[in-house]
Amino acid sequence: MSINSSSNLKKIFKLDNKITFLNHGSYGACPKPVFDDYIKWQNALENQPVSFFSNDLYVHLERSRKHLGAFVNCKSDDIIFVPNPTYGVANVINNITINSGENVLTTNLEYGSCDRMWFYHSKKNDYKYINSKITLPVFDEDSFCDEFWSFANAKTKYIFVSHITSSTGMILPIPKLVKEAKRRGIKTIIDGAHVPAHIELDIKTLDPDYYIGACHKWLCSPKGVSFLYVKKDLQKNIQPQVMSWGWGEEYDEFKSSTQHKTKSRFLNIFQWQGTRDMSAFLSVPKAIEFQKKYDWDQVRERCKKMIVDARNEITLITDLPKICPDNFLGQMATILFPTKDHVKLKESLFEKNIEIPTYHQNGYTAFRISIQGYNSDSDIQYFLDTLKVLL
Structure with a gap:
């Protein structure tokens, strides 16, 4: 296991393990060594x-x-x-x-x-x-x-x-x-x-x-x-x-x-x-x-790929357009979802222990997914499976 694998990094952050945390963008998350400092x-x-x-x-x-x-x-x-x-x-x-x-x-x-x-x-x-x-x-x-x-x-x-x-x-x-x-x-x-x-x-x-x-x-x-x-x-x-x-x-x-x-x-x-x-x-x-110790350049590169792949998978599920090309993305992406009630969508996801922000934009509900070093492929798969059920 590499030092900056998602499974290793997840142990270092002070996040609730019961939550699939896909909202780093709102307030961030602090790793234990930094919090100790x-x-x-x-x-x-x-x-x-x-x-x-x-x-x-x-x-x-x-x-x-x-x-x-x-x-x-x-x-x-x-x-x-x-x-x-x-x-x-x-x-x-x-x-x-x-x-x-x-x-x-x-x-x-x-x-x-x-x-x-x-x-x-x-x-x-x-x-x-x-x-x-x-x-x-x-x-x-x-x-x-x-x-x-x-x-x-x-x-x-x-x-x-x-x-x-x-x-x-x-x-x-x-x-x-x-x-x-x-x-x-x-x-x-x-x-x-x-x-x-x-x-x-x-x-x-x-x-x-x-x-x-x-x-x-x-x-x-x-x-x-x-x-x-x-x-x-x-x-x-x-x-x-x-x-x-x-x-x-x-x-x-x-x-x-x-x-x-x-x-x-x-x-x-x-x-x-x-x-x-x-x-x-x-x-x-x-x-x-x-971030230097854990080679965060590599972490960012991994997270960017996960964002692009996740958005591709979700747009296949929803059959709705992407709001921008891949080169506009870093570790966040906002994705359209076919429902009018963004509050209900957020509540439904949170009932499944998924933390993610939702919005209403241009007649569509949208959510923003953030991927940080502690997020794994299994986090994304669980999110995708949950979205399929909610459609």
Whole structure:
């Protein structure tokens, strides 16, 4: 048995063995060695809270940022830790200026919490949040890009697009969109919640203006770890939503009392936002180490093949079209299913101890399947057999 076989990995994750867990995409899952590291940091905090918060924490945060920066290929002082992607996106939205009559271009495939924040901000500031109506099925990257840009105009100041969409599981052609946005003079905000450790992320090469990613999903860190990348020349104007002791050095009123824990204003104003347990942030190096130890490139390759094969099998059963080609898939796929009641489908699957999200899209019920290293061929076969019974 290889070290990264599904049967071996299943023993290492803290998941309920009675559940066929095909929903890694929603919240991730944490392996025992990484969770143990998380508890280690909590113990260190509780052992001497004052020393930990006053001094030790900042050394450990710097170490964690350096590991993450190397993993996603960007400078460690260009990223800050945030608890979740929604929080990261909120910090960007509340730091940009969009004038009345201008617009932000997005897609009709974005995550619900982000749509809500943009909707509120656009109404409050009298600009338009435009949803490009992406037609499903998507046939190729060029047709996707053409359809997306057909909704842009001279008033488009930003694009906000998911790198991998939560609702469809599709990997969107973000490098092409970012390149074209630069040509048009449009700033780019990329929601990469599902990207780190799911597909390769090279922020330096991609060169977005803002990038938000989660570590607690496919990198398998403890819950509550994400990051916000801000391009260096945009950092001088950004402000945290919560201002605390690292903020205010530019004002006479606070100049003498501002805490300078790093040489970076960007890091100082964001990393201390009141007392909170940042142990999960400190476990990121362990999560990266874990995936290196178990050759996660090979795991991803295996999972991608399982996703493609599973989708082929399911579409043979349902006789419904695929929403995208195989090259749009990583370790997730959203698949149409011929029933109108997606809630009943989810409940029926859960009665069989299958955890999977369901949706209603374009007149069809759909479900999203996620495959991670702990999922086996027998998990997929059990799911297929259950679907056949439900048809």
